[in-house]
Amino acid sequence: MKRLNNAFGIGIILMQANDYKILYSARKKELEYNTIEKLCNLNPDFSTFIAKLSKVINASKEYTSDARLSFEKNCDKIFESDEEIENYCKEHNIPF
Numbered sequence: 001m002k003r004l005n006n007a008f009g010i011g012i013i014l015m016q017a018n019d020y021k022i023l024y025s026a027r028k029k030e031l032e033y034n035t036i037e038k039l040c041n042l043n044p045d046f047s048t049f050i051a052k053l054s055k056v057i058n059a060s061k062e063y064t065s066d067a068r069l070s071f072e073k074n075c076d077k078i079f080e081s082d083e084e085i086e087n088y089c090k091e092h093n094i095p096f
Contacts, residue, residue, distance in 0.1 A: 001094075007035045016082065049074060 001024060004010045011026025040047035052070050079085045089095070 007032050045074060 001010075001012050005012065005024035008031075009027040010024070012023040014021045014023055036050060040050055049071070056068070079088065
């Protein structure tokens with residue numbers, strides 16, 4: 001998570017029932033193309049994701065449905081509970 005924050009400025013918030021803690025603050029930053037290229041070279045799925053994302057950004061609305069379905073298929077689902085997040089982290093060896 002720290003690497004994602006450093007490279008992309010992604011913010012991470014730990015949310016609990018009635019409380020939250022900002023672990024890493026998000027920041028607006030230009031894209032780090034060297035890191036994106038490296039990730040594309042290491043992971044064909046990420047490369048496909050970036051290619052489809054580029055199409056969506058540059059396409060008109062009528063052409064985005066195929067890319068949207070692909071994102072829904074390849075991206076992590078939205079979690080409904082803390083238990084689902086914890087299970088996902090355990091399954092993928094992400095410190096929780």
